[in-house]
Amino acid sequence: MDTYKLGAVESRFAEIIWNHEPLHSRELVILCQQELDWKKPTTYTVLRKLCQRGIFQNKDGIVSSLISRQEYNARQSEQFVEETFAGSLPAFLAAFTTRKQLSAREVEEIRRMIDSYGGE
Amino acid sequence: MTSLFLKLVNMSITASWLVAAVILLRLLLKKAPKALHCALWALVAIRLICPLFPESSLSLVPRQAPLTAESFLSEPAVPSPHVAHEYVTYETPTGEVTFSETMTVNHTGGPFPILHWLTGIWLAGMGLMLLWAAESFLTIRRQAAPSIFVGDGVWICDHVDTPFILGLFRPRIYLPSSLDSRDADHVLAHERAHLKRKDHWWKPIGFVLLAIYWFNPVLWLAYILLCRDIELACDEKVVREMDIPEKKAYSTALLNCSLPRHRIAACPLAFGEVGVRHRVKNILHYKKPAFWIVLIAVILSIIAAVCLLTNPAKGMYLYEIDDSRNYSDLFTNTDDIYLIKEGEEFPVSHPDGVLNLLDDITVRKYPVSRSREETRDKTHQVHLRGNTYLNFSWNFTHVWIDNGVKPTYTYRVNEPEVLQELFAIITGEKLSMAAMEVSPTGLTAVYSPKKTYEDTNILFESENCFLDVWDGSRWTRMDNTSTSQISTFIDPKNGERHQLDWFHVYGVLPTGRYRLGSTVIFMDVYMHSGISHTLYAEFSITDEAKIWFYAPHDAGYASPLEDSTAQLPGAEHITLHHSTEEHHITMETDAGSEVIITGWPIFTAYFHDLTGDGVDEVCTTVAEGFGIIDIRVRVYDCMAKRIYELEDRGNSNYALSVRSNQLWVTQTLDERYEVLNAGLLSLSDDGTSLTILPPEDSAG
Structure with a gap:
């Protein structure tokens, strides 16, 4: 199993941390209770598991991320492209654009991304 | 606690018959809705919970002698100081005798140690079962704690592989977050059907009963089948209105959620997957059962309930037997009764016990034969008074009463074994006494059991030995000025010898014909009461010595x-x-x-x-x-x-x-x-x- 893959429940939890980090673990408990209706031990259990997997860290009661949201999303996307389109970005784009029309602004944006990527 | 255990053992034996019947009915009613199967299991549960049931003559529950504490009585300890003493008295010339010699089987001290052990094992087993349930419940609850409410009583949860339901009063449906959204609807439909059917109650109830009756393997089988039937019934509820493609999709969802996993399958409170292959087959073959099939199935089940949830009817007593005459005084106004076996008469020396016993004999309500012929089987008779006879068949299963005016119909006896026992006692088939080594001053009385009763221990008390003398026309009781008597418990399997010396009581007997009488009380586990009966041994004193x-x-x-x-x-x-x-x-x-x-x-x-x-x-x-x-x-x-x-x-x-x-x-x-x-x-x-x-x- 991919250590960086988060389940649906874990993703919600991770979102809370990314949105508020760095935060004290006590604050996290309160937030989780408000948003997820979790009890304190549940929050700590899940937090401990994600720390073990190297996604977050809990140093002296301060919770912060080791992997940022963008990084996490990037890894997820890479993995998705890898698994679904054998790592071919054009194939992915082709699949994406067959069903959904891109607006001119979106096309321009992608083109700029590709240009800057290819230029490096 | 021991008596509770015995009660439960007896209830579980009765329930085992019911389980067998339910399994048979399930096979017969294969086409019927599976919900009906679940209802049949409810009958088993009721049998296991209720200690008392109405009686009915339609009952199919086999009559059986209940297991009692006496069933666990090991060989009664009858080693006696008597043996050593007997040797002495036997060989001494005058045979000094011990009328007051007593032996007792200790009933109160250390009663039935085996039973105590079994009760302990039962309690320990029950504890283990409940612990197991609690442990797996807690494990699952821990797994389900990090979950998110997604609405409508549904939570999603990472790292679980199957959907399940947790909780009794506020049950929650948990879905794995990895569940494909196409399957989710079907899975939810299944779980909601469980909730509607209250399966989250039935399964734990079944498990608690299993924990109590863990010693009965038949009930383990019943529990496993119950779990299967619950799933099948739930599936049927879901697919009832589905067309073929929908059923296929539902089956696929079932398959996707049925990765082999023992952890949850072992938990009594969650819905593990049982027999997916069987379930898929059931779903794809499911047709809404025709109305008449349901009707027949329901009727059969109701019949089963009546037959299996009632105890065998006590029926009516012997004195209620005839419609045309009132027999209520059958066992009163009777002072001189005797039993007759194949024409041979056996007087009953103490009628009270015998009358009490006959008083409790019951018969089925409806006669087995409406014949009033006097040529019917009367191998065993009880003469009550005047011309009134109770006539029992050779095997005691049938009875008719003849009062010399109008014989009754023939009825089936509910307790033939009790009568058999009674006749065995009175006719000396069970125990007889013989006089040996007779002298004018005493003799040796030998009690000999004629049958060995391996299944029960029959204890009896022998007391009040006395002598009758034949005066040419009848027996006359000789005056006994002494208080000497025998009072002893004997194991009838081995027989007993007693040296009796009446020199101090009667002096030296003149020549003549005598009989020794010895009143014994037969204590029997079936009868629950004693029958006192006098054994006689005849002997003669001649003038040779x-x-x-x-x-x-x-x-x-x-x-x-x-x-x-x-x-x-x-x-x-x-x-x-x-x-x-x-x-x-x-x-x-x-x-x-x-x-x-x-x-x-x-x-x-x-x-x-x-x-x-x-x-x-x-x-x-x-x-x-x-x-x-x-x-x-x-x-x-x-x-x-x-x-x-x-x-x-x-x-x-x-x-x-x-x-x-x-x-x-x-x-x-x-x-x-x-x-x-x-x-x-x-x-x-x-x-x-x-x-x-x-x-x-x-x-x-």
Whole structure:
């Protein structure tokens, strides 16, 4: 199993941390209770598991991320492209654009991304 | 706690029959809605929970003798101090007897240790089962804690592989977050159907019952089948309105959620997947059952419920048997009852117990035959009074009553085994008594069981031995001035011998016909009460061994013997006189008086013809030197005026006694009563000395 893959429940939890980090673990408990209706031990259990997997860290009661949201999303996307389109970005784009029309602004944006990527 | 355990064991045995019936019905009703199968399991649950059930004559529950604490009674401990003592009394010449000798089986101390052990094991097993359930419940709850509410009673949860339901009062449906959204609808439909069917209640109830009755393997089978039926019934509820493609999609969802996982399958409170292959088959083949199939199935189930949830009907009592006449006084106004077996009559000495027992006998409500023929089977009869007879068939299963006016129909007896027992007791099939080694002063009573009853321990109490004498037309009870009696528990499997001596009660019996009576109380586990019955042993006292006077030589010197005079049998002109003052016997003839036997004292004197001349000899047991030297046998032949003696000066004792109306002599070692020799008293071949004929030679 991919250590960086988060389940649906874990993703919600991770979102809370990314949105508020760095935060004290006590604050996290309160937030989780408000948003997820979790009890304190549940929050700590899940937090401990994600720390073990190297996604977050809990140093002296301060919770912060080791992997940022963008990084996490990037890894997820890479993995998705890898698994679904054998790592071919054009194939992915082709699949994406067959069903959904891109607006001119979106096309321009992608083109700029590709240009800057290819230029490096 | 022990009695509760016994009760549960009995209930589980009854329920096992029900489980067998339900399994059979499930096979018969394969096409019926599976919900009906679940309802059938509910019957089993009710059987396991309720201690009492209405009775019905339609009941199919087999009649059985319930397991009782007595069933666990191991061999009753009957080693007795009696055995050692019996040896002594058996061999001593006068047979000193112990009317008051008692043996008891200890009922109260240390009752049924095996049962206590079993109860302990049962409690421990139940504890383990509940612990197991609690442990898996907590594990699942821990797994389900990090979950997110997504609405409508549904939570999603990472790292679980199957959907499940948790909670009794506020059940929550948990779905794995990895669940494909296409499957989610089907899975939810399934779980919601579970909730609607209240399966989150039925399954734990089933498990708690299993935990209580864990010792019964049949109920494990029942629980496994119940879990399967719950899933199938739930599937049917979901797919009832589905078309084929929908069913296919539903089956696929089922398959996707059925990764093998033992952890949850073991948990009694979550829905593990059982038999996916079977379930998919059931779903794809499911057709809405035709109305008539449902109808038939429901009717069959109701019949099953009536037949299996009721206990066998008690029916009615014997005195309620006939419609045309009132038999309510059947067992009253009865003083002289007797049992008849194949024409032979057996009087009942204590009718109360027998009447109480007959009072409790029940029969089925409806007659098995409406014949009033008098030629019906009456192998076993109970004569109550006048012309009133209870007629039981050879195997006690049928009864009809004849009051001499209008016989009743034939009815089926509910408790044939009780009657069989009763007849066995009264007719002596169970236990009889015989008299052996009869003498005018006592005998040996031998109680012999005629059947071995391996399944039960029948205890009985023997008390109140008495003697009846035959006066030519009837038995008359002899006056018993003593309070001596026997009261003892005996194991009838082994039989018992009792030396009885009535010299102190009745004196020396004159010749005649007698019978020994011994009242016993049969305590039986089936009957729950005692039946007192008197066993009789007939015997005769003949004049072969004539006792002149008698005092047991080992009873001390205080025996209240009086002076007595007798005519010598065979030579009546000779008068004999025993003087207790002078401690001698004198012979008085025309020629005068002479002392023939001395002794300090003379205990016992018999007349017995040893020489074969037609005139009896005077045979005595005497003490030499007030017993300090020894006890010996002294015989005087009045015709030849010759004295014979059996003695072993200072070493051993010789004493005379009567056994089987013959004169016996027993040689015992001083003080310890160790028997050295015993047999018939006789003269040696050359006629010069006394000898002892070995018992085996004298038997004929």
